[in-house]
Structures are given as C-alpha cells and as structure tokens.
Amino acid sequence: MNGFHQTTRTVPWALVWAFCLAAITGGCGDDRPAKSIRPSQQAATESFTFFDLGARSRLTKTVRGALADHLGSDAIERRATIDLDIGPGRFLEKHFKELYRLHRSLNSDIGARVEHPITRLTYRYPDQKNTPFKFVRLVFANETDRPLYFRIVLKKEGSAIVETLRQKYGPPQSIGTDGQDTQILYWEKNGDTLLVAQTPDRFGNPEYHMMIYFVANLKDLLATEKKAAARREKELKQAGKTAF
Numbered sequence: 001m002n003g004f005h006q007t008t009r010t011v012p013w014a015l016v017w018a019f020c021l022a023a024i025t026g027g028c029g030d031d032r033p034a035k036s037i038r039p040s041q042q043a044a045t046e047s048f049t050f051f052d053l054g055a056r057s058r059l060t061k062t063v064r065g066a067l068a069d070h071l072g073s074d075a076i077e078r079r080a081t082i083d084l085d086i087g088p089g090r091f092l093e094k095h096f097k098e099l100y101r102l103h104r105s106l107n108s109d110i111g112a113r114v115e116h117p118i119t120r121l122t123y124r125y126p127d128q129k130n131t132p133f134k135f136v137r138l139v140f141a142n143e144t145d146r147p148l149y150f151r152i153v154l155k156k157e158g159s160a161i162v163e164t165l166r167q168k169y170g171p172p173q174s175i176g177t178d179g180q181d182t183q184i185l186y187w188e189k190n191g192d193t194l195l196v197a198q199t200p201d202r203f204g205n206p207e208y209h210m211m212i213y214f215v216a217n218l219k220d221l222l223a224t225e226k227k228a229a230a231r232r233e234k235e236l237k238q239a240g241k242t243a244f
Contacts, residue, residue: 047191048192053138053150054214055217059145070129071131072128078142079116082118084103084218119139120137120140121139134154149214151210153209158206
C-alpha cells in the first residue's frame with residue numbers, strides 16, 4: 001500500500017454522494033454524457049461492482065476509455081505481481097483463510113518476485129477528476145479479460161461510500177484489529193468478498209482502503225497457471241529424453 005498519492009483537496013459533499021452512487025450502483029458521476037462502463041446490457045450484478053465492472057465483466061478498449069473519463073489517465077502493465085493483502089499485520093491469514101491461501105499460492109514462499117499474465121490499470125490522480133478516490137488499481141486476467149481484484153483508497157469523505165455500501169449490500173460484518181486504530185468492515189456475496197479498512201492517515205484523518213476480490217476469477221487464474229506449469233515441465237522432460 002506504499003506510494004499512495006496524498007492530497008488535502010476538499011470535495012463538495014454532494015459531489016461525493018454522486019460518485020458514491022456512480023461507482024457502487026453504476027450511475028453516472030456528473031451531468032455531461034459519459035461513455036458507459038458496461039460492456040453489454042447484461043450487467044454483472046451477482047456480487048460487487050465498481051463503475052459497473054463486476055465478476056463477469058470484460059476489459060475492453062471501450063471500458064478502458066470510459067474509466068479514463070471518470071478516473072483520469074492510467075498506467076498500464078501487462079505483466080505484474082499480485083498483492084491481495086490489506087489491513088495491518090497478518091490480517092488475511094488470521095481472518096480470511098481462503099484469500100490468504102490464494103495470496104500465498106500466487107506468490108513465492110521465499111519472497112521472490114512472481115509476475116503473472118495480468119493487466120494492471122493504476123490511477124494515481126483520480127482526485128483531479130473531483131472524485132472521492134485517492135488511488136485506484138484495477139487488475140484483470142489477460143487470458144479472460146475478467147477482473148481479479150480492485151484496490152481503492154478513499155479520502156476522509158469515504159464514510160459516505162461506506163453508507164452507500166450498507167444501503168446496497170446490507171449491514172457488514174466487522175473485525176477488530178488487536179487494539180490497532182483500524183476497523184475492518186466486510187461483505188461476502190456469491191463467493192466474492194468486499195473489504196473496507198478504516199484507518200488514520202499520517203495526519204490523523206480517516207482514510208478508507210477498499211478491496212474487492214473476485215474469488216472465482218482468481219481461482220481460475222491460479223488453475224490456468226498450474227496447468228501451464230505442468231505442461232512446461234512435461235515438455236522439458238520429453239526434451240531431456242529425446243536428447244539422450
């Protein structure tokens with residue numbers, strides 16, 4: 001979570017609510033006509049969405065252009081590491097065993113850098129679009145173009161978005177963090193998980209770190225990579241046999 005852009009710009013409360021509804025329920029964040037994020041008429045509503053992007057959505061040029069309209073320019077990577085962690089200490093390991101197993105399986109046990117065939121879109125200055133977001137990272141599998149996870153950092157006005165989440169998905173479950181000044185709220189729906197960690201920033205102001213995990217898509221990526229690794233190992237063994 002290092003390297004997040006810090007800002008003290010104030011966003012009007014009405015505009016925050018507009019973006020709350022836009023990002024979480026799929027509306028438009030301003031009065032001008034905007035490109036639709038939705039790639040088809042069949043919105044992915046079976047779990048959680050961010051600007052209409054859900055578990056069954058696909059990343060396309062149109063979708064990327066629409067995201068730029070709402071969040072500004074992106075930095076794109078076609079291979080990158082995967083980091084599912086959030087919260088202080090060994091939070092996932094303690095409270096979300098399945099997510100932790102996925103995190104470990106997608107990374108090295110000895111700390112080596114592991115890159116995956118994913119597309120990582122990073123928006124470091126979404127506040128320049130007058131949004132309540134400080135940082136947005138959206139990660140997709142290259143083979144399927146399906147989303148794997150979204151990492152979003154909200155300004156202190158993020159409490160409005162938390163309230164929108166309560167209205168849309170119902171009361172969250174909560175987890176304490178062993179005396180640390182952090183509160184974790186989470187929702188689970190059809191196998192996917194939405195986490196919000198409320199924690200003070202370096203100035204003592206509340207800051208909200210949100211993660212949306214599309215668990216089935218993450219498992220599909222892991223299974224695909226395991227099959228590819230097994231295929232490469234078989235090819236190497238065969239090559240060794242033919243060499244002698």
